[in-house]
Amino acid sequence: xxxxxxxxxxxxxxxxxxxxxxxxxxxxxxxxxxxxxxxxxxxxxxxxxxxxxxxxxxxxxxxxxxxxxxxxxxxxxxxxxxxxxxxxxxxxxxxxxxxxxxxxxxxxxxxxxxxxxxxxxxxxxxxxxxxxxxxxxxxxxxxxxxxxxxxxxxxxxxxxxxxxxxxxxxxxxxxxxxxxxxxxxxxxxxxxxxxxxxxxxxxxxxxxxxxxxxxxx
Numbered sequence: 001x002x003x004x005x006x007x008x009x010x011x012x013x014x015x016x017x018x019x020x021x022x023x024x025x026x027x028x029x030x031x032x033x034x035x036x037x038x039x040x041x042x043x044x045x046x047x048x049x050x051x052x053x054x055x056x057x058x059x060x061x062x063x064x065x066x067x068x069x070x071x072x073x074x075x076x077x078x079x080x081x082x083x084x085x086x087x088x089x090x091x092x093x094x095x096x097x098x099x100x101x102x103x104x105x106x107x108x109x110x111x112x113x114x115x116x117x118x119x120x121x122x123x124x125x126x127x128x129x130x131x132x133x134x135x136x137x138x139x140x141x142x143x144x145x146x147x148x149x150x151x152x153x154x155x156x157x158x159x160x161x162x163x164x165x166x167x168x169x170x171x172x173x174x175x176x177x178x179x180x181x182x183x184x185x186x187x188x189x190x191x192x193x194x195x196x197x198x199x200x201x202x203x204x205x206x207x208x209x210x211x212x213x214x215x216x217x
Contacts, residue, residue, distance in 0.1 A: 003180070003213045010049035010151045012126055012172070013038060014158030014165045014186075016104060017055060019090040019097030026090040028160045028187045035103050037185050037211055038157060042108045046216050049110055049151055051142065053126040053158075053168070054100060055091035056114035063122040064089045082131045084122060091116070113140050124164045127171040143175045153178040155209075157185035162193035169206050180207035 019025040021032045042050060057063070065073040065086035073088045091098040100106055115123035123129040128137040146154070154177050156169045165186045172179040181201055188194060201208055 003209050003215070005046050005155075005214055005216055006153065007048050008150050009047060009153040009155065010051060010146055010149075011041070011047040012154050012156045012158075012168055013042075013050070013052045014126065014156060014168050015053055015055050015091075015160070016101045016158050017091055017098055018101060019055075019095075020159040021101070024090070025097055026088050026189075028189050029191050031159050031187045034157065034159070034185045034187055035101055039104045041157075041185065041211055041214075043105055045108060046214055047108075047155070049146070049149055050108045051111050051113065051126060051146075052100060052106065052109050053113045053115055053164070054098070055116050055164075056093050056098060057089075057091050057116045058119045059089075059092055060119060061089075061116065061122075062120050063087050063116070079122075080131050080133055081135065084130075093117070111142075111145060113142055115140065124167040125171045126168055127175060143177075146177070151177070153180070155180045155182055155214075157182040157211075159187055160189045161186035162188040162190070162197050166197055166200065169201065170204065173204060173206055178207075180209050182211050183208050184210045184212070 020028045060067050065071045071086050075086050077084050113126040121129050121132040126142050128139050154172045158165050169179045169181050
């Protein structure tokens, strides 16, 4: 079934960076498989508004397992009263692994949201940081930027499908946008999570679609 893209829709490309590719510091399952499709989607100019997010961590970030002596990557700890997965050091500011993927033509990009730059707070979505010391999730300003341009629907793709892409779609819905996830242009950290991700998306009213179904209104 085709999906008509209105002038009031935006594309959000989440964290397509070398560190999330095979061989990278925090490789997603077949993460490089989405690069050609995202490149072509951006070149098609189907979307009037295009946003990208970029993981942009300082060294010693609180989400890094290396910042917690005795802990290993992918362990979970309690941080500010919330569960926090500990990750390998990744997307460190100024490193090659943190750059936007060089095989994608980013010239259609309207705005770049760098996230995770607070050393004491993780950030999975382009809309809000994760819970911090005060128990709140500060906004990045993206929701307001989209609303000022009369955007009422977002399509989310990128990495990782089971973490930052999922959270971005969930935040979009919670903040008043209709949300769809482009399944073929996203990949998970591990495919073991795909069934749970699908169940969560559909239960919350987030559509699952494919890039081949998109057409300009």
